[in-house]
Amino acid sequence: xxPRRRGRPGLDxxxxxxxxxxxxxxxxxxxxxxxxxxxxxxxxKSAIYHHVPSKDALLGLALDRALAGLEQAALEVRSARLSxxxxxxxxxxxxxxxxxAHLPYVTLLLRVRGxxxxxxxxxxxxxxxxxxxxxxxxxxxxxxxxxxxxxxxxTARLLFGMVNSLTEWLRPGSSHSADELADAVVAAAxxxxxxx
Amino acid sequence: xxPRRRGRPGLDxxxxxxxxxxxxxxxxxxxxxxxxxxxxxxxxKSAIYHHVPSKDALLGLALDRALAGLEQAALEVRSARLSxxxxxxxxxxxxxxxxxAHLPYVTLLLRVRGxxxxxxxxxxxxxxxxxxxxxxxxxxxxxxxxxxxxxxxxTARLLFGMVNSLTEWLRPGSSHSADELADAVVAAAxxxxxxx
Numbered sequence: 205x206x207p208r209r210r211g212r213p214g215l216d217x218x219x220x221x222x223x224x225x226x227x228x229x230x231x232x233x234x235x236x237x238x239x240x241x242x243x244x245x246x247x248x249k250s251a252i253y254h255h256v257p258s259k260d261a262l263l264g265l266a267l268d269r270a271l272a273g274l275e276q277a278a279l280e281v282r283s284a285r286l287s288x289x290x291x292x293x294x295x296x297x298x299x300x301x302x303x304x305a306h307l308p309y310v311t312l313l314l315r316v317r318g319x320x321x322x323x324x325x326x327x328x329x330x331x332x333x334x335x336x337x338x339x340x341x342x343x344x345x346x347x348x349x350x351x352x353x354x355x356x357x358x359t360a361r362l363l364f365g366m367v368n369s370l371t372e373w374l375r376p377g378s379s380h381s382a383d384e385l386a387d388a389v390v391a392a393a394x395x396x397x398x399x400x
Numbered sequence: 401x402x403p404r405r406r407g408r409p410g411l412d413x414x415x416x417x418x419x420x421x422x423x424x425x426x427x428x429x430x431x432x433x434x435x436x437x438x439x440x441x442x443x444x445k446s447a448i449y450h451h452v453p454s455k456d457a458l459l460g461l462a463l464d465r466a467l468a469g470l471e472q473a474a475l476e477v478r479s480a481r482l483s484x485x486x487x488x489x490x491x492x493x494x495x496x497x498x499x500x501a502h503l504p505y506v507t508l509l510l511r512v513r514g515x516x517x518x519x520x521x522x523x524x525x526x527x528x529x530x531x532x533x534x535x536x537x538x539x540x541x542x543x544x545x546x547x548x549x550x551x552x553x554x555t556a557r558l559l560f561g562m563v564n565s566l567t568e569w570l571r572p573g574s575s576h577s578a579d580e581l582a583d584a585v586v587a588a589a590x591x592x593x594x595x596x
Contacts, residue, residue, distance in 0.1 A: 230513075231430070232428045232430070232431060234427070234428070234431055235428060235430055235431050289594065314568075348595055349594065349595055350593050350594065350595055351587070351591070351593060351594070351595050352595070353587065354584060354587060354588070354593065355580075355584060358576065358581070358584045359584065359588060359593065361565070361568075361569055362562050362565065362566075362584060362585060362588050363588065363593070364565075365561065365562050365564075365565020365566070365568060366558050366561050366562040366565065366589075368561075368565060368568075369557070369558065369560075369561020369562065369564060369565055370558075370561070372510075372557075372561060372564075373557055380554065384551075385554070388550060388551065388554045388555065388558060389558060391547070391549065391550060392550070392555060392558050392559065392589055392592075393588055393589065393592070393593055394592055394593050394594050395547070395592045395594060396588075396589070396590055396591045396592020396593075396594075397546050397547060397550065397555065397559070397589055397590050397592075398485065398545065398546065398547070398590050398591060398592075399544055399545055399546055399547050399548070
């Protein structure tokens with residue numbers, strides 16, 4: 205019996221997605237062509253088209269990985285039986301979890317500027333989560349849990365700006381765990397850095 | 401006497417720089433050609449070459465605007481007769497000032513990834529300022545001014561990650577003043593958001 209002939213094993217969608225996102229982050233989405241992706245992946249363009257109809261579809265799938273995680277977190281925060289500040293802290297912690305678990309996808313999401321339909325959809329989904337965060341800050345101020353001298357809109361942006369800044373220096377396989385990083389953000393932003 | 405004939409008035413270097421940076425931010429530096437710049441500026445490529453020998457030189461000048469401001473701030477902070485936490489707060493406030501005053505240049509600086517000699521030089525200068533910040537956090541922890549349970553390196557990154565996140569949403573001519581934004585960052589990060 206002859207052994208079955210096997211060609212170069214194909215890449216599954218997950219691998220295509222992961223390695224495409226590496227290149228999008230390195231060169232920018234607009235600066236990456238399907239040719240570049242094929243070369244980077246070591247497969248033909250048609251092998252990529254086997255998985256997705258377009259580069260935009262690839263971007264859509266990648267952004268969905270980040271957004272699905274963040275939306276799931278938002279859903280759980282909305283339905284949690286907690287006070288506003290506790291819900292805000294929960295949203296911060298869960299956002300850090302998603303960021304660490306899906307670092308390249310969240311990094312890509314944060315660079316989206318709305319240059320295409322796919323990007324505008326992602327921005328709209330991101331904005332819904334931002335509005336939840338801003339609402340929680342307002343509620344926590346109203347409930348007397350957050351200091352009243354802060355502007356809720358600015359505070360929400362600074363708080364999640366701090367969370368998102370993790371993508372600037374965190375690397376896959378970092379020695380910092382998600383819990384440790386979430387603790388650091390919560391310690392800095394909620395408790396304040398100044399020694400008591 | 402004939403009036404002197406005048407061609408289309410040339411653009412001065414400052415205008416060339418400002419408007420080039422707009423395009424670099426919109427399309428990415430690598431995604432912007434000299435042709436794109438000439439079209440965006442409404443002048444010829446040779447009119448740009450009148451000011452600078454290359455696109456890289458233009459980037460270098462732009463990054464220097466941000467870096468010179470930050471280095472000046474760092475210099476003043478180093479020589480200030482203040483305790484570590486006060487110097488850290490001063491560095492935060494001065495960084496916000498520079499960011500607001502030179503918003504497009506700082507935005508560009510934060511996107512630099514080291515793809516060329518000019519970018520690597522800028523990163524090296526930026527890293528010196530980051531090291532000053534990390535050192536001040538360490539000194540403030542050692543002096544008992546900052547809570548001891550924070551990791552100084554992570555804390556410094558989160559603190560300036562919060563400052564730098566202003567570039568994500570602040571727009572030129574924003575109604576928020578630099579002082580107001582610096583107060584918000586200092587309130588959130590040093591005092592903590594939680595109501596006393």
